[in-house]
Amino acid sequence: MKPVNQKAWLLILPVLVCVAFSAILPLMTVVNYSVQDIISPERRVFVGTEWFASVMRDEELHSALVRQLGFSLAVLAVEIPLGIALALSMPAEGWKSSAVLVIVALSLLIPWNVVGTIWQIYGRADIGLLGAALQRLGIDYSYTGNARDAWLTVLAMDVWHWTPLVALLCFAGLRSIPDAYYQAARIDGASRLAVFRYIQLPKMRGVLMIAVLLRFMDSFMIYTEPFVLTGGGPGNATTFLSQYLTQKAVGQFDLGPAAAFSLIYFLIILLLCFVLYNWMQRVGTQDKETGHA
Amino acid sequence: MARIDLDLAHAYRPDPREDSDYALLPLQMRFEDGGAYALLGPSGCGKTTMLNLISGLLAPSQGSVKFDGLDVTQASPQQRNIAQVFQFPVIYDTMTVADNLAFPLRNRKMPADQIRRRVGEIAEMLELSGQLNQRAANLPADAKQKISLGRGLVRPDVSAVLFDEPLTVIDPHLKWQLRRKLKQIHHELKLTLIYVTHDQVEALTFADQVMVMTRGRSVQVGSADALFERPQHTFVGHFIGSPGMNFLPVLSQGGVLQLAGSSLPMPAGRLLPDGEFKLGVRPEYVRLARTGDSGALPATVLQLQDIGTHLLLTAGVAGQTVKARLDPDTLAPAVGDTAWLQLVSEHSCFYRNEELVA
Numbered sequence: 209m210k211p212v213n214q215k216a217w218l219l220i221l222p223v224l225v226c227v228a229f230s231a232i233l234p235l236m237t238v239v240n241y242s243v244q245d246i247i248s249p250e251r252r253v254f255v256g257t258e259w260f261a262s263v264m265r266d267e268e269l270h271s272a273l274v275r276q277l278g279f280s281l282a283v284l285a286v287e288i289p290l291g292i293a294l295a296l297s298m299p300a301e302g303w304k305s306s307a308v309l310v311i312v313a314l315s316l317l318i319p320w321n322v323v324g325t326i327w328q329i330y331g332r333a334d335i336g337l338l339g340a341a342l343q344r345l346g347i348d349y350s351y352t353g354n355a356r357d358a359w360l361t362v363l364a365m366d367v368w369h370w371t372p373l374v375a376l377l378c379f380a381g382l383r384s385i386p387d388a389y390y391q392a393a394r395i396d397g398a399s400r401l402a403v404f405r406y407i408q409l410p411k412m413r414g415v416l417m418i419a420v421l422l423r424f425m426d427s428f429m430i431y432t433e434p435f436v437l438t439g440g441g442p443g444n445a446t447t448f449l450s451q452y453l454t455q456k457a458v459g460q461f462d463l464g465p466a467a468a469f470s471l472i473y474f475l476i477i478l479l480l481c482f483v484l485y486n487w488m489q490r491v492g493t494q495d496k497e498t499g500h501a
Numbered sequence: 502m503a504r505i506d507l508d509l510a511h512a513y514r515p516d517p518r519e520d521s522d523y524a525l526l527p528l529q530m531r532f533e534d535g536g537a538y539a540l541l542g543p544s545g546c547g548k549t550t551m552l553n554l555i556s557g558l559l560a561p562s563q564g565s566v567k568f569d570g571l572d573v574t575q576a577s578p579q580q581r582n583i584a585q586v587f588q589f590p591v592i593y594d595t596m597t598v599a600d601n602l603a604f605p606l607r608n609r610k611m612p613a614d615q616i617r618r619r620v621g622e623i624a625e626m627l628e629l630s631g632q633l634n635q636r637a638a639n640l641p642a643d644a645k646q647k648i649s650l651g652r653g654l655v656r657p658d659v660s661a662v663l664f665d666e667p668l669t670v671i672d673p674h675l676k677w678q679l680r681r682k683l684k685q686i687h688h689e690l691k692l693t694l695i696y697v698t699h700d701q702v703e704a705l706t707f708a709d710q711v712m713v714m715t716r717g718r719s720v721q722v723g724s725a726d727a728l729f730e731r732p733q734h735t736f737v738g739h740f741i742g743s744p745g746m747n748f749l750p751v752l753s754q755g756g757v758l759q760l761a762g763s764s765l766p767m768p769a770g771r772l773l774p775d776g777e778f779k780l781g782v783r784p785e786y787v788r789l790a791r792t793g794d795s796g797a798l799p800a801t802v803l804q805l806q807d808i809g810t811h812l813l814l815t816a817g818v819a820g821q822t823v824k825a826r827l828d829p830d831t832l833a834p835a836v837g838d839t840a841w842l843q844l845v846s847e848h849s850c851f852y853r854n855e856e857l858v859a
Contacts, residue, residue, distance in 0.1 A: 391558050392591035396652060397579040397608035406604075410594040 241467035259468035269469065272444070272452040273476075276428060279363065279448060283427040286367050288420060291374025292412070296404075298379055309379070312372045324436025327365040331437075351438060355445035358438045362446050365433055370426070374419045381415035382408060417488045421481055428477055449473055503660040503693065505532040509564025509574075511550055517562070524550045526717045527564070532661070532695060534569075537687050539696045539708035543740070547717040548697045552663050555695065556583040568660055584653040585663040589670060590645035592637040599624070599633040602651045609656070623651045626686060643671045647679070654686060661693035668703065680707060701741055713737045729783070730848065735855045738781045744813070747787065747823045749844070751780045751851070758845065761819030765796055768847050771859050778858065781850040784813070787825035788843040789833075797841040802834050816840060 242260070245253040263269060294312070299305045318326070331351045333339040342349040351361040385407065393403045431450040434440065440447035440455075447455075453473065457466035510527040517523050525547040532538055532555075540548040553559040554566060557578040565574045573581050584605070593601050602620045611619075624630045627647045632640065637648055646667060653662050664683075668676045684707060687694050698704050704711050705725040712722045713736070720734040721727075732738035738746030752759035753773040757766065760780065767773065790797035800816035800823060807813075812827040823842065827833060834840040851859045 386589065386591075388587040388589055388591050391553075391585070392587060392649070392652075394558065395556065395578045395583060395585045396605040398604070399608070402608065406593045406595060 238467045238470050241463050242471055244464060246463050255464065259464045260472070263465050263469045263472060266465075268444070269452060272447055272449050275445075275447070276449045279359075279430070280424055280427045282363055283366055283370075284420060284423055286363070287371045287374050287423055288416070290367065290371050291419065292378050292416075294371065294375035295378035295382055296408070298375070300383065309376070312375055315369050315372050316376075318369070320432035321436050323365060323369050324433040327361060327368075327433070328437050331361050353442055355442055358442055358446050362434045362437060365437065366427060366430065369433070370423060374423065377415040377419045378412055381412035385411045413488070417485070420488065421484060424484060425477060425481060428480070503568040504534045504570075505555060505661060505693065506530075506567040506570070507532075507551075507555070507564070509554065509561035509566065511547075511554060511559070511561045511563075520717070523717050525554070525561075528719045530712065530719065530722065532693060535691045535693055536710060537684075537694045537696070537708045539698060539704035539711045540714060541698060541701060541704040541711050541740075542714035543699055545716075546714040548699075548714050549665055550717075551714075552585070552665050552695065552697050555661070556585045556663050557581045558585070582656070582658065582660045583663060584656060584659045584661070586646075586649050586653040586665065586667045588666045590642060590649045592645050592648050594636075594638040596637055597634055598629055598637050598640070598648055601637045601648050602629075602633075602655050605652055605656055619655055619657065623655045626654075626689075627651050627682065643675050643679075646671060650679070650683070654690065654692070657690075659692065661695060664694065664696040666698055667696075668698075676703075683707065701743075705741075713740060715740070731850060731857065732781065733857045735779065735781065735852050738783075738850065742783060742785075744784055744824045746781045746783055746850075747821075747844075748852070749780045749782070749818065749821050749823070751778050752776070753778055753851075760844070761798055761821070763798055765798075765845050768845055768849055770847070771849075771851070773851055773859050776853070779852040779855075780845070781852055782823075782844050782846075783848060784824045784826040786846055786848040787823060788846075789814075789825070789827060789831060790841040790843040792841050794841060794843065796845060797843045799839050800842050802836050802838050802840050805833055805836055814840070816842065818842065818844075 243254060243256060245255045245259075247253065298308050298312070315323075330336045331339045331349075333343050333350060339349060339351075348354075349357050351358045389407050389411075390403065393407060398406070429450050430448055431454070434446045434448060435451060438446045440451050444452075450473075453466060453469055456462050456469065507528065507530045509525070510523060511525040512523045514522055520526060540551060542548050550559065554561050557566075557573070557576055557580070560575060565572055567573065568581060578585070593604060596604065599620055602623055603616050606616045606619060620633070621630070624633055627650060629644070629647055629651065632644065637645065640648075650664075650667060653664070668679055671679060680703060683694070683696075686692075694708075696704070696707050698707075705728070710722055710724060711728060713720050713728065713734075715736045721732065721737045723731075723733075728737055728741045732741065732746065735746070735748060738748070749760060753767075753775055755775065756773075757764050758773075758780075759765075798818055800818045802814065802816050803822070804815040805812060806815075807829070810829065812829055812831060812833055814825040814827055814833065816823050816825070823844070825842065850857055
């Protein structure tokens with residue numbers, strides 16, 4: 209047998225310490241809260257999985273979860289195709305390319321709460337460009353009064369804010385395709401659609417995977433923008449999971465249920481990302497089992 | 502299949518003034534139907550530009566391209582029905598090997614059963630039959646390049662197949678195999694093949710006719726033998742052969758050559774006007790002579806290398822360096838000694854302004 213040298217573990221010790229303080233210990237605090245009823249700082253009662261059980265039965269939470277899933281799926285369904293389309297239509301080189309890149313990236317530089325404020329004003333029926341224009345067209349639009357309008361406005365805001373990220377990632381992916389591929393496609397007589405389907409899309413799979421995961425996680429945790437824009441309303445039409453969580457933890461100071469829910473929330477994101485990642489890894493990379501030509 | 506006529510020039514910049522502004526200087530060339538051609542030259546000599554002009558990936562800035570007498574200057578690669586294989590393997594990642602090979606045929610709406618038959622034939626030829634159902638993306642580089650070659654050869658009715666240094670990424674021993682394969686395929690399919698390379702061995706073994714290019718200019722088109730024996734341009738003499746041709750300044754005066762201070766008789770059958778010329782001698786045709794032989798010149802031996810199949814002798818003749826390939830059994834002189842070399846013979850070439858005159 210080879211002599212085993214365990215000294216290498218020392219090299220990862222600093223990382224372990226950092227991660228412990230930044231992630232593991234805070235997470236353990238949450239775990240700690242989730243199994244206790246904290247009546248006052250001095251009086252705590254161990255309640256086991258009771259909070260988890262009650263959170264799982266919470267009707268309000270269920271509807272927030274459904275809203276959240278719907279929102280995240282809508283975000284992906286709009287932003288990914290739109291981002292790809294945008295990247296395909298961006299000029300590839302020269303000063304135009306640089307100019308377009310800067311313009312496209314602008315919305316990414318704006319702080320979340322400012323984005324919310326921008327759209328709040330933009331959508332106002334009296335002075336906002338969007339709201340007033342829709343009113344003039346005879347559409348009774350109000351993101352504060354109408355649940356559907358509020359929902360669409362939040363979605364539009366997220367699309368406006370984050371599609372550029374998808375576009376930039378896809379643009380980078382497209383630029384990394386060597387010219388020879390396009391030349392070979394011309395020689396092979398491939399149509400524009402075939403070039404997209406068989407060259408551009410496969411070559412973008414890596415960046416698309418990153419884009420999908422980033423947009424999914426971020427939209428699943430969305431908080432600031434709808435908080436500023438609609439405050440979760442009207443009613444709770446735009447109350448997504450993180451806002452619901454904040455209401456519970458900070459608004460009502462129900463630390464136990466909030467902690468239990470945080471953990472569930474965390475696990476949902478982890479699970480969905482895992483599923484998404486694995487699905488995207490597999491799609492289009494496996495050997496076909498049957499048939500050819 | 503088609504006969505291809507080029508009469509063109511190309512510059513990448515819009516207003517070419519000097520020769521150096523051109524990627525390809527004005528040239529005329531005919532590629533006969535069913536021929537195997539090679540474009541040979543160092544990097545940046547315009548060979549890939551020429552290939553892209555033939556395939557239609559690029560339109561010439563002046564002049565025309567004709568296929569069988571028909572002007573196709575503005576036609577797309579698809580209209581020209583050209584196949585081209587690139588330096589680095591291009592494969593469609595998401596497809597199987599079979600789908601990759603079938604792709605050009607499917608794009609041209611060939612019936613499925615014909616496609617299957619054709620793909621089968623080409624795969625057989627390139628020894629890819631066992632891998633038809635594998636994903637192309639997971640194969641090694643040489644198999645990928647074979648797929649690229651296959652996609653170039655799969656269409657039975659192509660005007661020509663163009664190869665742009667297709668074996669650069671292939672291991673040497675596979676290179677040899679693939680080159681033989683290509684030669685064999687050319688024999689079987691009777692396609693017009695044009696092969697771009699900077700490797701003279703590759704060009705000379707593959708092609709019937711080799712076009713040697715330098716700095717956007719075609720300096721000679723000919724068979725391997727012609728390029729070796731009678732280089733039309735000093736560049737060809739220098740570029741073809743290993744090592745390349747020796748060049749020495751000579752003075753012709755009334756049928757006598759003045760070379761390195763000695764007077765030598767003109768080789769039989771050659772006529773040179775009076776004046777200064779460059780004498781070109783292949784290292785293969787430099788012979789070791791006995792001391793004081795007529796026509797021989799004294800030279801100082803500078804270096805002697807044993808390359809296995811021959812001895813490579815480097816000697817100084819009146820300040821000029823001359824290389825000679827000698828038989829390995831030759832009793833070679835030692836470094837520093839004086840050797841007598843026979844330079845002028847019936848194989849000698851004479852150049853003026855870099856062009857062959859006699």
